[in-house]
Amino acid sequence: xxxxxxxxxxxxxQYAMDTLKNYSLVEFVVTGTRTERSVSSLPSPxxxxxxxxxxxxxVSRLNExxxxxxxxxxxxxFNGGEGVQLQGLxxxxxxxxxxxxxxxxxxxxxxxxxxxxxxxxERIEIIKGASSSLYGSEALAGVVNIIxxxxxxxxxxxxxxxxxxxxFNTNDANASVRYGKNKVAFELFGNYFSSQGxxxxxxxxxxxxxxxxxxxxxxxxxxxxSEQTDxxxxxxxxxxxxxxxxxxxxxxxxxxxxxxxxxNSIFINQKINDQFKIVYDLYATNYKTDEYLNDASENLFxxxxxxxxxxxxxxxxxxxxxLNVLTTGIGMNYETMERTYFTERARLNSEYVFxxxxxxxxxxxxxxxxxxxxxxxxxxxxFSPKLGLNYKYSSNLSIKASVGYGYKAPDLRQLYFDFTxxxxxxxxxxxxxxxxxxxxLESQGQILFSNNLDFSTPLKPESSINTNxxxxxxxxxxxxxxxxxYNRISNLIDTRAIAQRTNGQSVFSYFNxxxxxxxxxxxxxxxxxxxxxxxxxxxxxxxxxxxxxIEQIEKGELFARNLSTLASFRLVPNDYFGLFNRSKHxxxxxxxxxxxxxxxxxxxxxxxxxxxxxxxxxxxxILDDYDLFVKGYFLLNLSxxxxxxxxxxxxxxxxxxxxxxxIDNIPNLPGRQLFGRVQYNF
Amino acid sequence: xxxxxxLKLVLFVVVIAAFVACSEDKKDEVTxxxxxxxxxxxxxxxxxxxxxxxxGTFVKFSFAKGDIVSDNSWDIAFRGTTILIxxxxxxxxxxxxxxxxxxxxxxxxxxxEEVKEVPDASLFKQDAAxxxxxxxxxxxxxxxxxxxxxxxxxxxxxxxxxxxHDGKYAKFEILSYYKNAPANPDTTDxxxxxxxxxxxxxxxxxxxx
Numbered sequence: 001x002x003x004x005x006x007x008x009x010x011x012x013x014q015y016a017m018d019t020l021k022n023y024s025l026v027e028f029v030v031t032g033t034r035t036e037r038s039v040s041s042l043p044s045p046x047x048x049x050x051x052x053x054x055x056x057x058x059v060s061r062l063n064e065x066x067x068x069x070x071x072x073x074x075x076x077x078f079n080g081g082e083g084v085q086l087q088g089l090x091x092x093x094x095x096x097x098x099x100x101x102x103x104x105x106x107x108x109x110x111x112x113x114x115x116x117x118x119x120x121x122e123r124i125e126i127i128k129g130a131s132s133s134l135y136g137s138e139a140l141a142g143v144v145n146i147i148x149x150x151x152x153x154x155x156x157x158x159x160x161x162x163x164x165x166x167x168f169n170t171n172d173a174n175a176s177v178r179y180g181k182n183k184v185a186f187e188l189f190g191n192y193f194s195s196q197g198x199x200x201x202x203x204x205x206x207x208x209x210x211x212x213x214x215x216x217x218x219x220x221x222x223x224x225x226s227e228q229t230d231x232x233x234x235x236x237x238x239x240x241x242x243x244x245x246x247x248x249x250x251x252x253x254x255x256x257x258x259x260x261x262x263x264n265s266i267f268i269n270q271k272i273n274d275q276f277k278i279v280y281d282l283y284a285t286n287y288k289t290d291e292y293l294n295d296a297s298e299n300l301f302x303x304x305x306x307x308x309x310x311x312x313x314x315x316x317x318x319x320x321x322x323l324n325v326l327t328t329g330i331g332m333n334y335e336t337m338e339r340t341y342f343t344e345r346a347r348l349n350s351e352y353v354f355x356x357x358x359x360x361x362x363x364x365x366x367x368x369x370x371x372x373x374x375x376x377x378x379x380x381x382x383f384s385p386k387l388g389l390n391y392k393y394s395s396n397l398s399i400k401a402s403v404g405y406g407y408k409a410p411d412l413r414q415l416y417f418d419f420t421x422x423x424x425x426x427x428x429x430x431x432x433x434x435x436x437x438x439x440x441l442e443s444q445g446q447i448l449f450s451n452n453l454d455f456s457t458p459l460k461p462e463s464s465i466n467t468n469x470x471x472x473x474x475x476x477x478x479x480x481x482x483x484x485x486y487n488r489i490s491n492l493i494d495t496r497a498i499a500q501r502t503n504g505q506s507v508f509s510y511f512n513x514x515x516x517x518x519x520x521x522x523x524x525x526x527x528x529x530x531x532x533x534x535x536x537x538x539x540x541x542x543x544x545x546x547x548x549x550i551e552q553i554e555k556g557e558l559f560a561r562n563l564s565t566l567a568s569f570r571l572v573p574n575d576y577f578g579l580f581n582r583s584k585h586x587x588x589x590x591x592x593x594x595x596x597x598x599x600x601x602x603x604x605x606x607x608x609x610x611x612x613x614x615x616x617x618x619x620x621x622i623l624d625d626y627d628l629f630v631k632g633y634f635l636l637n638l639s640x641x642x643x644x645x646x647x648x649x650x651x652x653x654x655x656x657x658x659x660x661x662x663i664d665n666i667p668n669l670p671g672r673q674l675f676g677r678v679q680y681n682f
Numbered sequence: 683x684x685x686x687x688x689l690k691l692v693l694f695v696v697v698i699a700a701f702v703a704c705s706e707d708k709k710d711e712v713t714x715x716x717x718x719x720x721x722x723x724x725x726x727x728x729x730x731x732x733x734x735x736x737x738g739t740f741v742k743f744s745f746a747k748g749d750i751v752s753d754n755s756w757d758i759a760f761r762g763t764t765i766l767i768x769x770x771x772x773x774x775x776x777x778x779x780x781x782x783x784x785x786x787x788x789x790x791x792x793x794x795e796e797v798k799e800v801p802d803a804s805l806f807k808q809d810a811a812x813x814x815x816x817x818x819x820x821x822x823x824x825x826x827x828x829x830x831x832x833x834x835x836x837x838x839x840x841x842x843x844x845x846x847h848d849g850k851y852a853k854f855e856i857l858s859y860y861k862n863a864p865a866n867p868d869t870t871d872x873x874x875x876x877x878x879x880x881x882x883x884x885x886x887x888x889x890x891x
Contacts, residue, residue, distance in 0.1 A: 425731075425734075448774075448812055449812050449813065497819055497820075497821075497822065500818060500819060502735075502775075503730075503731075503734070503735065503736060505819075506819045506820070557791055557839070558839070559793070559837075559838035559839025560838050561838045561857075563865045564865070566857040566858060566863055566865070566879075567793070567794060567855075567857070567881075568793050568794065568838040568839045568840075568841075568855065569793055569838075570792075570793060570839065615831075616828075618835075618838070619826050619828060619833065619835030619837075619838075620826070620837070620838050621821070621826060
């Protein structure tokens with residue numbers, strides 16, 4: 001077991017002690033290249049979370065395990081959902097895959113990680129840095145790939161049941177059955193998760209997170225069609241029902257919020273010969289939400305829906321010669337979306353081709369070079385190259401460097417949203433429908449004046465250049481890696497007023513406006529003291545800023561107010577803190593201890609996050625030293641697992657044991673949560 | 683030689699500058715020192731809004747009198763977030779007061795104290811058909827609006843220089859839009875909305891502050 005995995009298992013730790021010299025402890029990942037590669041030989045930074053570490057941590061949902069990793073911050077958005085910030089880049093720029101297939105359903109730009117149960121996961125691979133050369137749009141900051149359990153044809157029935165009960169009446173029940181013999185293997189996995197939610201205070205009508213229940217069903221089938229060909233069919237169904245409450249003008253409303261999601265994929269792996277393999281990959285997914293609110297007399301007050309379809313056929317070919325692999329692929333995306341405030345069904349189509357060469361020059365050098373070209377119909381087509389280099393200095397140390405291009409296509413909301421706020425009377429129109437909306441408003445005499453902005457060229461994707469430089473070290477009881485990163489994003493999409501309505505309100509649309517950059521360093525280290533005790537730590541230093549803001553401050557154009565006199569004063573460059581929700585320092589320390597005599601494992605994780613800003617409290621549109629900040633804080637998670645005979649295990653633990661809360665600023669931190677879990681493996 | 687000439691030139695400039703500075707000093711002795719005044723809680727209600735047509739009487743202010751006026755001696759007028767200038771022509775909105783003067787306004791980026799001179803005449807704007815001299819909307823005129831917390835804040839570092847209806851000058855900075863100018867207004871309490879607090883300097887003669 002090498003390096004990145006932070007919660008070490010006793011089994012692997014033992015190997016590390018006893019057999020380090022002659023046993024190859026190479027950890028493989030597939031997300032970085034779409035071929036199996038060892039973590040140490042890969043030119044770009046990657047982080048792996050194993051099933052074992054997930055199991056030991058005792059958490060239930062993906063957001064909970066993600067936020068325990070170095071450099072990954074989960075950022076809350078309304079309704080209690082959470083997305084992941086990676087290398088200081090927003091959750092909107094992180095692609096989330098299950099078994100290599102992208103999840104859709106970014107109603108507000110971000111995929112809610114709590115949608116995904118961590119049970120039935122083999123491992124999670126996190127690629128840091130732009131990966132559009134393989135994955136296209138959205139893989140601007142990186143990729144999180146959730147790899148579910150593999151099927152086996154060993155003729156054994158495998159049953160797993162576990163049930164976890166936690167604070168807030170949170171129930172997490174899991175069952176899976178797996179069997180395979182000869183040419184057929186299958187698995188059925190089911191998860192039921194419910195919680196009464198929690199309330200950090202504020203009002204009596206609604207809670208911070210409303211009660212909900214959800215379930216996930218995942219059947220999987222593998223059939224060996226011939227000696228050369230096998231077929232894998234994966235399916236996932238997710239359903240959630242959450243209570244929906246709100247207050248508008250001091251009146252309470254109640255309803256429901258329903259999410260329904262389907263993911264279906266079929267792979268056919270065709271092995272032509274030892275050198276040549278073809279993968280036929282067909283994927284379809286649908287993400288749907290329905291929300292409504294009724295008034296006190298049960299009359300419908302408001303209704304919202306969202307319905308997104310995504311189809312993707314793709315063919316990949318891998319030519320292998322020695323260690324060198326040429327991977328090529330061709331495919332197309334077809335996406336449709338209907339939602340409230342879209343006048344009609346919006347469509348996005350594109351075709352793409354990609355190629356990648358993994359070239360092992362000598363024993364010490366390997367090169368990864370690739371590109372992808374996406375031919376988009378609704379916005380600018382994109383060419384995304386990537387180049388990586390890995391130098392094996394010695395058997396203990398390798399040096400990695402990579403540079404890549406990443407982009408995120410304007411989403412359908414930025415192109416087709418067509419919305420007028422009934423309370424305040426402002427309008428938001430997507431870039432592709434803005435001129436039409438203006439013409440309609442104009443003909444109704446509702447436009448006072450137009451800012452005459454130019455819509456002639458299509459809205460550009462947000463794009464980034466990402467550079468990583470790092471090293472990977474492993475020797476005896478130590479393993480460590482360090483990575484320096486720099487990301488620069490251009491053409492950030494933001495809203496701007498395009499016209500003034502006669503009611504005094506504005507009409508907004510989306511434009512390519514800003515440029516931001518993030519840079520920093522990430523360090524991970526693990527030290528195995530003996531076969532039962534290991535320590536690991538992680539640290540990330542981060543600077544994330546907006547270039548336009550820096551320029552404005554340098555020109556002396558930005559001000560703040562003295563809170564007692566309310567007089568304005570000019571800001572100096574040092575006053576600029578950077579982007580919202582970014583901490584300069586994030587650290588973690590993890591201890592894994594096996595009481596072998598008692599078949600018990602104790603796992604403690606301590607996290608620290610330095611101060612960060614959530615709101616522009618002095619309303620000058622930037623985060624400066626005169627704003628109010630969220631103070632740095634510690635979180636402690638603890639769990640103990642005891643294994644009994646006949647496949648039974650018992651787990652007890654606590655998340656946020658120190659009971660840290662910040663009601664105003666951290667809505668996704670509900671305070672101390674205790675849990676207990678029973679598990680049965682057959 | 684060149685160096686010598688340069689030194690002479692510097693000396694010349696310094697002497698002239700000293701003279702100029704002295705003469706300014708003298709002028710200041712003649713002009714009474716201008717007073718920074720703060721006007722608190724100018725209540726500027728409006729009717730309608732939130733999608734409905736906006737109306738209601740504009741509250742008119744005179745810098746010379748330092749108070750709200752009801753006659754034609756007004757320089758600027760407030761209603762909700764809208765600010766009018768007594769100069770130019772009607773914009774074409776409801777209940778607009780008639781322009782009787784030749785006022786104009788310009789926005790300077792800086793602190794209140796830094797604005798010492800009246801900017802170039804070409805920078806001044808008047809109201810006109812479909813054109814606000816003080817642009818409306820968040821981020822474009824005098825305020826930023828945060829729809830998430832329903833907070834309206836005067837943009838820091840925006841100073842307004844006004845040519846009054848009768849051709850004098852004044853500068854002002856809006857400090858708050860909420861009653862009694864609290865540092866953290868309770869944005870759920872609508873009864874405190876639309877109370878302007880601003881500080882200003884009125885210059886009855888001359889173009890410096």
